[in-house]
Amino acid sequence: MDEVAGIEYFGQNDRRTDPATRLEQIGERMEPVLAQTTGFFRERPVAGGLAAAFCAVWVHRMDERAVPPIVITPDATIDLQWIDGRFRVAGPDKEPQIETPPAGAVIVGFRFRPGAAAGWLGVPAGEIVGGRLDLGELWGTRARELSDRIKAATDLPALLRQLEETIGMHTEGREALDPQMGRAFGVLDEGLPPETPLVPFLQRQLHMSERTLRRRFEDAFGYGPKTLDRILRFHRYRRLQRQQGDASTALLAVEAGYADQAHLIRESRRLTGVTPTALT
Template sequence: MARNGNTPVLSGVIGNYSESAPQAALEAHFQCVWSNTVRPQGGLSAVVPDGCVDITWIDGELVVAGPDTEVAMSALKPGSTVIGARFRPGAAARWLGLPMSEIVGGRLALQHFWGAQASEIAGRIGDAPSGAARMRTLRECLARLAPGVEAPPPDMGFAFHALRTESAGPGMAVILDRLDVSPRTLRRRCQEAFGYGPKTLDRILRFQRFLNFARGSAEPRLAGLAFAAGYADQAHLTREVRRLSGFSPAAILRQYRG
């Protein structure tokens, strides 16, 4: 289906998106380093909530993409390449020096956190001759900083992965039991690590389960996808997907099918 530059498109569909594993020095802190080369006609990129925080290099500037609770739109230049590094659950607070609840929905210059060092790194990335070289430069710059940053506590990584794979009831019970904390303490820790409490995180990760199933199904049926992702029914799926992405589930399926 043809799309014009004013039609929002999921960020993973608007260009050629790829990920690479972080080098050993970054494994405790980052999930991946990624790049997205925008299609020739450019467009409006719809970045949907995923429970994560990224450092992105876009238009020559390093920007922190804070945790989202709703879709964020970004106009991207035709043929441009955006690169980024995605923090592991709970890691961003140690690198940025503040709880994630303070930057929910924000897009803030990394210079706000790191000062002139961020500008220096952005310049080095911009001087690299290709997208692959820019990704390599970003990894190298972060690896030099990593020894001075404490690794994230494992409890929030456990909470994230438990909710990513289980529905709210079983997942939450497992987390509270394994971490031996009260619901109030878990809520506070999640707000520091992810920007919001475990119920919101669960909603977002359930939505991400739907996206994963939608990408991998040859001829998906919405009722089946709703059940697989952990929604009560198809109507529940539709309400939640619209709230978090601005798209209907059917529209998302059409984008993945091209």
């Protein structure tokens, strides 16, 4: 078990055990819950100076009482987080990760724009897949210099202002975003036309060989086109579920791009450890 800035991290313990089994094992101690269903969670767009590399800032404050393990599901994003007085990087996930934060913990996260994390961090996303890394592991003393700019704040808004100003100083004037990969992310997020072969379609759109396409995707997102498409398709289903709550799961599955409801259920268990109905 690793402990990073007061967060017990279970996500990389035993990759031989499937996600659903890991959740059941942890659930024997205390039933795990989806991260955003416990405590206080809010997000908003970042201030203008950060928009070149980040799309949103979020705050997750845990309850003061005992906190159950929280399930972090893959969402094809990379975050720069502020926890217990230092920065850490939450890499792109391929499977659900489980963390047990202490009661009352406050986590502030800055979500990178698709295709911007590698340029801002100076490391390919493929090297941090599934990781929760202290920024110092990537930057050395530069990370401590960044953290030292954050002083004790009397309230959360004051802390957010300090964080945005500090991160903004490091972001201003830098071309972190890979525009081509940003566009590719948008295409997959929207969904391809039915029966469209994924890789050949992307090759035509981006004018790349298959080898170059995979390398660029792994550098920008942490995994290849098919894995990214799988994760984004599931989140497309979740969006449709929120928008059309009365529609049947089978219809929403097909609309999101799945072959049928059984296909959706398999992918849901693979990405979250539970069935779609357990997420509602």
